[in-house]
Amino acid sequence: xxxxxxxxxxxxxxxxxxxxxxxxxxxxxxxxxxxxxxxxxxxxxxxxxxxxxxxxxxxxxxxxxxxxxxxxxxxxxxxxxxxxxxxxxxxxxxxxxxxxxxxxxxxxxxxxxxxxxxxxxxxxxxxxxxxxxxxxxxxxxxxxxxxxxxxxxxxxxxxxxxxxxxxxxxxxxxxxxxxxxxxxxxxxxxxxxxxxxxxxxxxxxxxxxxxxxxxxxxxxxxxxxxxxxxxxxxxxxxxxxxxxxxxxxxxxxxxxxxxxxxxxxxxxxxxxxxxxxxxxxxxxxxxxxxxxxxxxxxxxxxxxxxxxxxxxxxxxxxxxxxxxxxxxxxxxxxxxxxxxxxxxxxxxxxxxxxxxxxxxxxxxxxxxxxxxxxxxxxxxxxxxxxxxxxxxxxxxxxxxxxxxxxxxxxxxxxxxxxxxxxxxxxxxxxxxxxxxxxxxxxxxxxxxxxxxxxxxxxxxxxxxxxxxxxxxxxxxxxxxxx
Amino acid sequence: xxxxxxxxxxxxxxxxxxxxxxxxxxxxxxxxxxxxxxxxxxxxxxxxxxxxxxxxxxxxxxxxxxxxxxxxxxxxxxxxxxxxxxxxxxxxxxxxxxxxxxxxxxxxxxxxxxxxxxxxxxxxxxxxxxxxxxxxxxxxxxxxxxxxxxxxxxxxxxxxxxxxxxxxxxxxxxxxxxxxxxxxxxxxxxxxxxxxxxxxxxxxxxxxxxxxxxxxxxxxxxxxxxxxxxxxxxxxxxxxxxxxxxxxxxxxxxxxxxxxxxxxxxxxxxxxxxxxxxxxxxxxxxxxxxxxxxxxxxxxxxxxxxxxxxxxxxxxxxxxxxxxxxxxxxxxxxxxxxxxxxxxxxxxxxxxxxxxxxxxxxxxxxxxxxxxxxxxxxxxxxxxxxxxxxxxxxxxxxxxxxxxxxxxxxxxxxxxxxxxxxxxxxxxxxxxxxxxxxxxxxxxxxxxxxxxxxxxxxxxxxxxxxxxxxxxxxxxxxxxxx
Numbered sequence: 001x002x003x004x005x006x007x008x009x010x011x012x013x014x015x016x017x018x019x020x021x022x023x024x025x026x027x028x029x030x031x032x033x034x035x036x037x038x039x040x041x042x043x044x045x046x047x048x049x050x051x052x053x054x055x056x057x058x059x060x061x062x063x064x065x066x067x068x069x070x071x072x073x074x075x076x077x078x079x080x081x082x083x084x085x086x087x088x089x090x091x092x093x094x095x096x097x098x099x100x101x102x103x104x105x106x107x108x109x110x111x112x113x114x115x116x117x118x119x120x121x122x123x124x125x126x127x128x129x130x131x132x133x134x135x136x137x138x139x140x141x142x143x144x145x146x147x148x149x150x151x152x153x154x155x156x157x158x159x160x161x162x163x164x165x166x167x168x169x170x171x172x173x174x175x176x177x178x179x180x181x182x183x184x185x186x187x188x189x190x191x192x193x194x195x196x197x198x199x200x201x202x203x204x205x206x207x208x209x210x211x212x213x214x215x216x217x218x219x220x221x222x223x224x225x226x227x228x229x230x231x232x233x234x235x236x237x238x239x240x241x242x243x244x245x246x247x248x249x250x251x252x253x254x255x256x257x258x259x260x261x262x263x264x265x266x267x268x269x270x271x272x273x274x275x276x277x278x279x280x281x282x283x284x285x286x287x288x289x290x291x292x293x294x295x296x297x298x299x300x301x302x303x304x305x306x307x308x309x310x311x312x313x314x315x316x317x318x319x320x321x322x323x324x325x326x327x328x329x330x331x332x333x334x335x336x337x338x339x340x341x342x343x344x345x346x347x348x349x350x351x352x353x354x355x356x357x358x359x360x361x362x363x364x365x366x367x368x369x370x371x372x373x374x375x376x377x378x379x380x381x382x383x384x385x386x387x388x389x390x391x392x393x394x395x396x397x398x399x400x401x402x403x404x405x406x407x408x409x410x411x412x413x414x415x416x417x418x419x420x421x422x423x424x425x426x427x428x429x430x431x432x433x434x435x436x437x438x439x440x441x442x443x444x445x446x447x448x449x450x451x452x453x454x455x456x457x458x459x460x461x462x463x464x465x466x467x468x469x470x471x472x473x474x475x476x477x478x479x480x481x482x
Numbered sequence: 483x484x485x486x487x488x489x490x491x492x493x494x495x496x497x498x499x500x501x502x503x504x505x506x507x508x509x510x511x512x513x514x515x516x517x518x519x520x521x522x523x524x525x526x527x528x529x530x531x532x533x534x535x536x537x538x539x540x541x542x543x544x545x546x547x548x549x550x551x552x553x554x555x556x557x558x559x560x561x562x563x564x565x566x567x568x569x570x571x572x573x574x575x576x577x578x579x580x581x582x583x584x585x586x587x588x589x590x591x592x593x594x595x596x597x598x599x600x601x602x603x604x605x606x607x608x609x610x611x612x613x614x615x616x617x618x619x620x621x622x623x624x625x626x627x628x629x630x631x632x633x634x635x636x637x638x639x640x641x642x643x644x645x646x647x648x649x650x651x652x653x654x655x656x657x658x659x660x661x662x663x664x665x666x667x668x669x670x671x672x673x674x675x676x677x678x679x680x681x682x683x684x685x686x687x688x689x690x691x692x693x694x695x696x697x698x699x700x701x702x703x704x705x706x707x708x709x710x711x712x713x714x715x716x717x718x719x720x721x722x723x724x725x726x727x728x729x730x731x732x733x734x735x736x737x738x739x740x741x742x743x744x745x746x747x748x749x750x751x752x753x754x755x756x757x758x759x760x761x762x763x764x765x766x767x768x769x770x771x772x773x774x775x776x777x778x779x780x781x782x783x784x785x786x787x788x789x790x791x792x793x794x795x796x797x798x799x800x801x802x803x804x805x806x807x808x809x810x811x812x813x814x815x816x817x818x819x820x821x822x823x824x825x826x827x828x829x830x831x832x833x834x835x836x837x838x839x840x841x842x843x844x845x846x847x848x849x850x851x852x853x854x855x856x857x858x859x860x861x862x863x864x865x866x867x868x869x870x871x872x873x874x875x876x877x878x879x880x881x882x883x884x885x886x887x888x889x890x891x892x893x894x895x896x897x898x899x900x901x902x903x904x905x906x907x908x909x910x911x912x913x914x915x916x917x918x919x920x921x922x923x924x925x926x927x928x929x930x931x932x933x934x935x936x937x938x939x940x941x942x943x944x945x946x947x948x949x950x951x952x953x954x955x956x957x958x959x960x961x962x963x964x
Contacts, residue, residue: 107724108839152673163671165680179931188869189645189835189912191634191684192924193936193954198647198680202673219728242589246701353671357590387670430671442674449661453943454675460942461935472675 001044004065005091009045011061016054022046031075031092032084035139039080039436042088043070050097052172052180052211058093059209059466060178068469069093071205073115073147076139078351079435081151081204081471090469095146098211101125109217110169110186115146115210122215131217134161134252138335146210152202154431159386160252161218163431164201170214171197175207176462186214199457204433205468207461219291224252225298226287226327227306229318230280234360234385236314237284241386243314244286244305250298253287254386261337261382268340272333276317284385285334287327337382338391346396348410350417354426356388363390366420370394374413389430392417418445434472442473483526486547487573491527493543498536504528513557513574514566517621521562521918524570525552532579534654534662534693540575541691541948542660550951551575553687555597555629558621560833561917563633563686567952577628580693583607591699592651592668597628597692604697613699616643616734620817628692634684636913641868642734643700645913646683652696653679657689658944668696681939686915687950689943701773707780708769708809709788711800712762716842716867718796719766723868725796726768726787732780735769738872739864743819746862750822754815758799766867767816769809819864820873828878829862830892832899836908838870845872848902852876856895871912874899900927916954924955 001009001023009021022028023045032041047069049055062069068090072082084090099116106129113122119133119140126133137143137155147153149171154163161167169186183197200208231237237256244251259281265272276283286305288298302320309315321327341347354362367379376397383390394413396405418428422445434442443451455473465475483491483505491503504510505527514523529551531537544551550572554564566572581598588611595604601615601622608615619625619637629635631653636645643649651668665679682690713719719738726733741763747754758765770780770787784802791797803809823829836844849861858879865872876895878887900910904927916924925933937955947957 105839108837152677154671158670165677175931175935177931179934181931181935182929185837185907187835187837187909187912188640189636189866189871190909191911191913191915192909192932193916194685194689194939195634195647195680195683196932196935198677199939201677203676207676353669355590355667355669357587384671389671425667425669427669427672427674429673430669431673433673434675447664449657449659449663450674450678452661453657453663453678456942457676457681457939460938 002089004067005044008061008065008067008091011065012047012058015057016049020047020049020054022048031072031094034080034083035076035078039083041084041086043084043091044088046092046094048094048097052174055095055098055174055209055211056178056180059174059176062091063176063178063464063466066464067091068466069209070468071095071146071150071209073144073150074118074139074142076143076147077151077435078432079429079437081433081435081468082147083436085470093209095144095209095211102212104129106131106217111215111217112170112184112212113145113215114212115144117145119143119145119148126217127220130220132220133167133215134218135164135167145213145215149201149210149213150203150205151433154387154389156255156384157252158384159254160249165198167216168197168201168213169216171200171210172212173200173208173210176464176466181208184212184214202433204435204472206458206472207467209467221289222291222293222295223298224287224289224327225302226285226321226330227302227318228275228330229284229286229306229315230276230282231284231315232281234282234363237282237385238356238360239314240284240309243309247305248288248301250288250290250295250301251286252289253285255285255334255383256385256390257283257334257337257382258380259283261341261380262333264340264344265333265336268343269332269336272329272336275319275330275333280316285330341380341393341395344395345398346400346402346405347393348406348413350392350414351430351432352392352417352421352426352428353387353389353430354421354424356386358424358426359385359388359390362420362424362426366392366417366424369420370413370416373416374409376400377413387430388426415441415444436470439470439472439474484571486549487526490543490547490549490573493547494529494540497539498531502529502531502536504530513554513576516562516565517558517560521565523566523568525566525573526570528574528576530576530579534656537580537656537691537693538660538662541656541658544573545658545660545946545948548946549573550948551691552950553577553628553632553691555626555632556600556621556624558625558629559633559917560914561911561919563915563917563950563953564629565918572951575691577626577691577693584694586611588613588699593697593699594652594666594694595627595697596694597626599627601625601627601630608699609702612702614702615649615697616700617646617649627695627697631683631692631695632685632687633915636869636871638737638866639734640866641736642731647680649698650679650683650695651698653682653692654694655682655690655692658946658948663690666694666696684915686917686954688940688954689949691949703771704773704775704777705780706769706771706809707784708767708803708812709784709800710757710812711766711768711788711797712758712764713766713797714763716764716845719764719867720838720842721796722766722791725791729787730770730783732770732772732777732783733768734771735767736868737767737816737865738867739765739816739819740862741765743823743862743864744815746822746826747815747818750825751814751818754811754818757801757812757815762798767812823862823875823877826877827880828882828884828887829875830888830895832874832896833912833914834874834899834903834908834910835869835871835912836903836906838868840906840908841867841870841872844902844906844908848874848899848906851902852895852898855898856891858882859895869912870908897923897926918952921952921954921956
């Protein structure tokens, strides 16, 4: 611990008790590496305030002693966004003890949850009042409201309900100078200048520390059904989606995968079997829900929605789940892709998006372009077609040495994939953010005016680089150049 | 024209022809005062670029010659937001010649409209492809897409569709240094740092000049019906709204007015008559729509929605329009309030919001508080209850001298109303923005950390104060103080 860090820890302990700072290396260890184990950080201390006032004090004191802070929730970042720098210069600011649900009401369908509330717990709280928080993802048992808001998280229900940006109605945050941005009041109309709530959502903790959020709740799901439909191209899948969108808003998921990915799941995940003939080249999973006893039964709705496309030949084959167990079985295939891909061997993954209408062409052309340029690789794209967001995996050649391939080939492949994404008008980070993993790619692909603007905002609100140093945009780099 | 302005005009004319700059005082006159005639500005020139490249050149040259620019669309600001400073130091940058609809598609329900497209024309364009742009307001024949986006405009359909912030899927803007922010690609997922689109929406042209926007379209209205319901309190009106929201999403408007406002309309607007017995203390107008032949008939839906509340005594009396003419007649009452209030005499108006659940209490208590403090005044609140947004009028005492009252009493009343709004957790600008009219009140009520943050962002992106000087936040003032 350097002298400044010592001063910070001592001053906070003197005021709030020893428990506010954890310095035992064994206790710190789980919070130093990222979710996928790609980034290893170091820190002598983790600060765990349990109230807004304590967070204010942490920021004010950290500013006074010039100790950078790395805000952290469930530490489930996919891009090293919550991992402290490896040189030990920063301390972790954990929000996990700020975990109260301050209010939750079925009347106005709003809740105020503190940053440390875990997503799964919040799902339960919403369910307990007959409502639902419609954002879900694999890390629900660890991810926190603060982290989800700070990274504008997405998940599997974005098609109908949007990302966190659409679900957060208000934000409370502590700014780098220790002052509070109180934006929790869920005003439907508020035109008092720049929208600071929206600026903090997705800022990855680089502009302020989100301490609580007002969240929208939606009607609970009464029943659901899942359809599986097979076709020959992503273009046909998009046509099907557009037809469905014109007829209903009860569809909450529309997921696409190639036969290749389905085959991989069937081969590697025990107990899975193909819902329809696996000979078709592309497959989609469609979930529809009923939220009210008066709503149409989702299985009837899906059957109706698929009848004409089947007759017209747009869809080659389709089934609708007849039970919750069958619905689960269909989802198990979709959720099994990532595991089955890992079982197959080395691959490099990309979290990318494009305008929805441009995605089928991207899926057709980008895969072919990568395979042509990097001999022996195989590209597999699957995911949220309705959001214009796919996981784009590039598998290593069968004979490749894993370690060597990751070090020597993967970076060039990633740059090539990102170049294709930019050409398609898309984003090199659909869901995961920039963190440290994509920082150089953001810098490379900009465009330059965008990066300059991000940097100007960072410099304006956190000139001392107190918050999450080295993530998203760096200031030191700019100073070096100018 | 000062020498810098001369250089700017000459350089742009040399490059793009004489027509890019208007300097004839008669032609400039209509664009120098605001919509309500409260602010009178002056300028020697209005620049009217017709392409993105020309806007870039205007900003680059204006920066080079240090001539401030006042971006202007339809000049319909209610807060003097598009009026040039009175000292003639700035020139107007009119976006009205950038008025192409670059693309519009029923497939993905998106359109790209340039900043100068007039709202009414855009409504027509959406209608021509069987869709609808669900934002409407009184100035539809003048207001432009760029102005609507720059001020995060609302209107009468916010309840279901949200403000411009929810309807704008992408933004193209020229930044103060002449570089382009190209955010038109309507990505549903994009986590590459701070959301610059959202930052520019509602920024009142102080951070960049919006040149085009990608806009969401929704299904066209097939049929509509309007209900009129009477009750005894705003609390009952909110209970009714909450019941309705749980049962349908087909309701697009929920407007409230006191008996006092209804009586004023009946007395001053020819051809109006009370839909129900005017003895009830509060009245609401509810519009429901069907967008598809398969949807429930809106008149049946409204009748069903009101049956139980009538039986339970929540609603004292209610009728549902039996024809489009009757629906129009109900709306004429609502739209007549503003005119009838003007006919009654002097009043000071406020565009304010509060959390929806807090609004009934605000309506009850704030009116009484103002009337008690300012003897002889009468407070009337009406408008968009479902958005937590009402027009709050305070009428002058009957015997008051109009001019004297506006000068001596109105400012104190406005400050008192704003204090009550802040206490209720609300906003002193729900729809109209800050402009120059509310700038001092924003400064007064802050909170200070909010104003400091707005100012830091302004300074970061437009350090030379090239864009819309004197609006929203001032930089000179801060420099004076520090």
